[in-house]
Amino acid sequence: MSQNTEHSADTLAVSQIADAITNAIREGRLAPGQRLTEIDFAQKLNVSRPSVREAFRQLSSDGLLQSQPYRGVSVRHMTRREVDDLFTVRAALEGLAVRLSTPMISANIKPLKDIQAALDKAEETRDLNAMSRHNLAFHMLFADVSENGLLREQLRRISNNVYWLQFRVLVADDKVLGTNTAHRALVDAVRTGDAMLAETIMVDHVDQSRQLVQALSDDHFAAPVAR
Structure with a gap:
């Protein structure tokens, strides 16, 4: 060899x-x-x-x-503060990705609509594995279309964090499925080319996820590090 x-x-x-x-x-x-x-x-x-x-x-x-x-x-076992820090950074970066990519995606909306159709089907059939897979594709599409390599790489790293990977395991099924409502609103904003509205919807969507994770019991988090 x-x-x-x-x-x-x-x-x-x-x-x-x-x-x-x-x-x-x-x-x-x-x-x-x-x-x-x-x-x-x-x-x-x-x-x-x-x-x-x-x-x-x-x-x-x-x-x-x-x-x-x-x-x-x-x-990795994160503290509540570390999780909050992670969501804060994620919201800012995902909002930026949406704002940068909305003009391009609105001109060719089909890829986003196809992912949304798959998300809607996963919600209807309560297929959480499919929901997780298509959710990642939905979020990463904005970073990919933005053509900003650094932004795409940072969001890829964040998407591999333990709290995103275990999101559907940790949070009640209905709450996970319910997050799809924000996806539909985001698609509507992008379709009309309203980049600022789309960014706001994405930031709010990420913060709603933050609240769902923070509502988990303390045993899901590491103890704060003494200073």
Whole structure:
């Protein structure tokens, strides 16, 4: 096997490991605070420990995992304040993405309407897995169309945070499904080209999600760090 082929295989393995961990968190099979070990994932996925180590490093950089001296790697467990900080930044960035992309999306509304139709179907059939998948596509479309690489990368990293991945697991089904109302209002604003209204709707939508998460009991959050 050539060096380039080995490198490609290693890169693919790291990506597969990262996807496996991400999906396990999304489905609630890995919980915030749960410790992860290299040897466990190497054996389960039949991959090398260096590949697992690199996947851990990448997911830690994205904020999904955390690495602590003498304690190893675990699924990130956030305090209420950290969650609020995350939502504040997300609201600002998503609002900006909507404002920048509305002129382009309003000129070609079909991709957004197609995602909304899929969201509406998921809501009607109460398919929370589909709701989660199409919700991510809905939000990332604005960042992609904005053609702002830095904005897109920051929102991708935020979307991989543990509280978004576990949102449907932590919050009552009806409340998750109910968030689709804001999506429909946003589509209407974008269709008319009203970028400022669309931005306001997105910021409010993100804040409503913040309130749903903050309404969870204290056991879903890490204890505040003493200062």
